[in-house]
Amino acid sequence: MRKNYRMKNIFADKASLVLRRMLKDPERRWVVRDFTGPGGVSLGMSQEVLKAMEKKGYIERVKKGPNSYAILTNKEKLISDWLEEYSFDQNVIDTYYSTDKNILNKFRKVLKENQYALTLHTGANFITSFVRTEEIFIYLSLKDWKKDILNIRQKLDLKELVRGGNIHLIHPFYKNSVFFNTQKIKGYTVVSNLQLYLDLYNFQPRGREQAEHLRNLLEEKGRNLE
Numbered sequence: 001m002r003k004n005y006r007m008k009n010i011f012a013d014k015a016s017l018v019l020r021r022m023l024k025d026p027e028r029r030w031v032v033r034d035f036t037g038p039g040g041v042s043l044g045m046s047q048e049v050l051k052a053m054e055k056k057g058y059i060e061r062v063k064k065g066p067n068s069y070a071i072l073t074n075k076e077k078l079i080s081d082w083l084e085e086y087s088f089d090q091n092v093i094d095t096y097y098s099t100d101k102n103i104l105n106k107f108r109k110v111l112k113e114n115q116y117a118l119t120l121h122t123g124a125n126f127i128t129s130f131v132r133t134e135e136i137f138i139y140l141s142l143k144d145w146k147k148d149i150l151n152i153r154q155k156l157d158l159k160e161l162v163r164g165g166n167i168h169l170i171h172p173f174y175k176n177s178v179f180f181n182t183q184k185i186k187g188y189t190v191v192s193n194l195q196l197y198l199d200l201y202n203f204q205p206r207g208r209e210q211a212e213h214l215r216n217l218l219e220e221k222g223r224n225l226e
Helices: 016-024 043-056 075-085 103-110 120-124 145-156 193-201 207-220
Strands: 059-062 069-072 092-096 116-118 136-140 167-171 183-185 188-190
Touching: 016 043, 016 075, 043 059, 043 069, 043 075, 075 193, 103 136, 103 145, 116 120, 120 136, 120 193, 120 207, 136 145, 145 167, 193 207
Parallel strands: 116 188, 136 167
Antiparallel strands: 059 069, 092 167, 116 136, 183 188
16 A cells, blocks of 8 residues: 655655755656665655655656656755755764874774765865865764764774764764765765755855855866755
């Protein structure tokens, strides 16, 4: 029996997989089933997200019977509305401290590439080298958060301070979609350029500055926020 969906928020975790796929290939003609299957959403959710996107003016739907399709027509409005709905602060973050200047490389050795993704200035600087910072921000995908975090902390000698720290381990708000379209840069796994932009835009310090610099740099290279 098929579930009946009422789409409350197309910027929610699983629903955003539809948006992310469309932004990754903005010229494509899409059908409902393109968003289903492994790593995707259900048929019902796919239909409801597309309906909501049409109402908001992000897409146009061409109805030609079996040859019907949807196409992304206003990606700028889609992204700007997404920035209104999402903030990096929606993630849950465990913060620790390390004096090790080589800690990022050690993280890469301890974690599998599908277990983590770098974000904020940590990830963006692999593309821009724009903001100098000692802070490290890492999304983690762990089966047992408490147990696995303890194991990581022991291996990397991460200290817990009363306040503050420089190592930020992120339990993602977008637990399904934050790892969509990750990229490998200089041997490190970094979130997609779209996720970097979303995370940075309302982040302090210097997040918006970095976000706009990243976007400009990508546009110069003829690349999309995807």
